[in-house]
Amino acid sequence: xxxVTQAQTEISVVEKEDVTLDCVYETRDTTYYLxxxxxxxxxxxxxxxxxxxxxxxNEISGRYSWNFQKSTSSFNFTITASQVVDSAVYFCALRxxxxxxxxxxxxxxxxxVIA
Amino acid sequence: EPEVTQxxxxxxxxxGQEVILRCVPISNHLYFYWYRQILGQKVEFLVSFxxxxxxxxxxxxxxxxxxxxxxxSNFTLKIRSTKLEDSAMYFCASSSGGQETQYFGPGTRLxxx
Numbered sequence: 001x002x003x004v005t006q007a008q009t010e011i012s013v014v015e016k017e018d019v020t021l022d023c024v025y026e027t028r029d030t031t032y033y034l035x036x037x038x039x040x041x042x043x044x045x046x047x048x049x050x051x052x053x054x055x056x057x058n059e060i061s062g063r064y065s066w067n068f069q070k071s072t073s074s075f076n077f078t079i080t081a082s083q084v085v086d087s088a089v090y091f092c093a094l095r096x097x098x099x100x101x102x103x104x105x106x107x108x109x110x111x112x113v114i115a
Numbered sequence: 116e117p118e119v120t121q122x123x124x125x126x127x128x129x130x131g132q133e134v135i136l137r138c139v140p141i142s143n144h145l146y147f148y149w150y151r152q153i154l155g156q157k158v159e160f161l162v163s164f165x166x167x168x169x170x171x172x173x174x175x176x177x178x179x180x181x182x183x184x185x186x187x188s189n190f191t192l193k194i195r196s197t198k199l200e201d202s203a204m205y206f207c208a209s210s211s212g213g214q215e216t217q218y219f220g221p222g223t224r225l226x227x228x
Binding site: 035042045101 | 159
């Protein structure tokens with residue numbers, strides 16, 4: 001069975017602080033995909049990143065960076081110099097790398113960035 | 116940029132009534148999904164759909180639920196006889212391939228009274 005754990009339920013930071021959102025996953029599959037989605041207060045789910053289990057390279061996109069460590073089954077997300085617009089619920093998700101398979105989501109981390 | 120759209124954005128219904136939630140996936144996508152999110156909880160998979168048939172469904176997707184692609188653009192989720200516990204945000208998603216990224220619509224917030 002697949003499982004995604006986001007142990008941090010809520011995080012509050014002051015604007016311009018860096019913040020890391022943790023994601024730990026469990027799977028018996030040898031190949032899989034990992035994702036992060038953002039859910040702002042308006043409610044939609046916005047895709048942020050997809051990572052193949054073959055590729056352990058860290059990725060940076062502007063103020064966002066992701067640290068994938070297969071050895072610890074973690075896929076953490078860091079926001080550098082946080083802004084108020086980063087306030088949202090962030091979901092980590094996992095999917096098997098075979099066929100048309102569904103996403104398994106974590107419970108999400110609610111990030112509040114205070115001005 | 117192409118996006119998934121959903122209608123209505125909000126729906127209020129009485130328990131026992133039928134509801135149909137509509138989605139227009141991204142035009143060149145072939146794989147379609149429904150997920151739901153009960154208020155304050157995580158997003159849960161309901162069903163996936165490809166080539167005019169269900170690929171996979173979760174335990175939540177019981178006989179009260181059905182999906183359909185009535186034409187070349189719409190993808191619908193029907194709940195035959197709504198229950199209070201069906202109150203949730205329902206998200207449609209689509210992808211260009213079975214292993215490609217799923218892009219989500221803005222959701223339909225369903226409230227069953």
